[in-house]
Amino acid sequence: MKTNPGRFFEDYRLGETIVHAVPRTISGGERALYHALYPARHAIASSDEFARACGLAGSPVDELLAFHVVFGKTVPDISLNAVANLGYAEGRWLEPVQAGDTLRSESVVIGLKENSNGKSGVVYVRSRGINQRGAVVIEFVRWVMVKKRDFAMAAPEAVVPQLAKAVAAEALVVPAGLDFTGYDFALAGEPHRWGDYAVGEVIDHVDGVTIEDAEHMLATRAWQNTSKVHFDVRQREDGRRLIYGGHVISLARALSFNGLANAQMIVALNGGAHANPCFAGDTVRAWSEVLGKAPTGAPGVGALRLRLVAVKDGAEPFRLRDDGGKYLPEVLLDLDYWALMPV
Template sequence: MAGSAAGLFFEDYSVGQQLHHAVPRTVTAGERALYTALYPTRVALYSSDEVARASGLRESPIEDLAAFHIVFGKSVPDVSRNAVANLGYAEGRFHRPVFAGDTLSARSEVIGLKQNSNGKTGIVWVRTEGQNQHGETVIDFCRWVMVRKRDLDAPAPQTVVPDLAGAVAVSDVPVPQGLDFTGFDTAWTGDARRWADYKTGDVIDHVDGVTVEDAEHMMATRLWQNTAKVHFDRSARPDGRRLVYGGHVLSMARALAHDGLANLQMVAAINGGAHANPCFAGDRISAWSEVLDVAETGAPGVGALRLRLVAVKDEGPAGALRDPDGRYRDGVLLDFDYWGLIPV
């Protein structure tokens, strides 16, 4: 079932529902240039064909998060066009790189529903899969979204909350076929730190901050063909403000993380993530990371780091990210747990 022109509302979903998302998209080299224009990204593998070839790939892919945004954007008209907010992620895996010339399509399955106590909105959980033109899965992930009801008198569905893994097991973290970092030259990145230089518990301040501009986040929303009304239509929110797409905050934080994690080349899996508070144009984003785990992958020269990436606005809160009741403190924008691949 696909959405109508008005999009689906909470009462239109049912557990097990299959959503086949419209408009396949062929990726071009323009995606890389636009991504670099939007974010201060400097990942060597995604900046240079020569670095990619030296690392066992045929050429430089598009950024892993750019592929994520494209697949995410495909799902928006059927999943979150009428969303209040995208809330979080789990069980994400980047199965294979996406190259210029690949055509991506997406589909989702509804795996959970829960009406909120106000009776006006509900939470929809979906598992989304992006495939290339060969029918190969390039990425899959779960996410949950708060969606408005069209009819406030519509009966609440039976509550089904999916049991999602707290983290992707390191044995299930995908490593691209042929990836080989044994010849990786840290002169390419300007940072000598490799896998063995990080340990569990390390906290890395990414130093710089970036102020979000209206023009940039609106361009990002259009680039990913994201049709969620709250991002581009000021009448969609009572305060008249356009909500910055959470993926824009994620990509900005990932780009800022180059300072301190310059040799982390690929995002391989998403363990969990939350968009803790809204972001608007004019907010200043800064970020820090905590090393949660270090692991071997079995691929030549390739190690894995499990990282918690936190983005805050206007310096954000000091100390604990949550209050005594477990709610995120004001100023926390993103709390993102992922596995990344780095030369050993």
């Protein structure tokens, strides 16, 4: 058999390393496409001149663009037969990705746990994106619910990895040369500095974007995310095509510009959950909560820990869960990350 039906839950082995095909060279076209798909406007990822004024060699691609490319390469081996991508942890951006860089991906299986229904299981992997020089530019853990091929096959011993609740502030990697002492707030779009934000503060990002099926399909093809639930409506009993969770992340991050325009670079992904499915026609809105603050050793640079929540219409303002602790049905995304901001 020469074709690849994708892995099922019983095909994974704890500790195995999976090298993913196919390396991809990033061009300025990907940046333009990313900004066309999402209303992304953060200045460092938009302007070479702004990035140079902040001490970088040039404008890196958006951190989430790099994430999508690395993530997409893992899909044929990790989540082609996924029911859903469940969560993230211990993510770090270790080096900015520039146009011209070539990225490849590899993953290590760090956990396996069959579900009680015996029809699927959860696979935990630690994935890395590696550039043409062999440097790791991004790493993250994710866990995915994957179908079983043979329901009668005995389950492996359950191993659930112990994951940090958040990336420690001292483990954040600030890009070499980054310097915000001469930061141009007028060009960046907002006057708000790191010191203007308080832990516990909640920000309504005001705007909304209605998801179109065509945009989602363009995005999944661009990032080479071939998961069947995004391409084939027959994969779900309700006959609806599930929107790629990363598409929702990028939309919400772009919406967060209104209120967090100076949260310029994402440097860590502490945790995240795709709380409920998203479909074409849903209008996505976003709000953020400040969870923490930390200084960095870079001149003029502070780190802000943020919770980014994406909801669809009908959501109660600033409410995540019901009285029983379950995510409300209108909540699509609950993402915890660190970003760099001028002090």
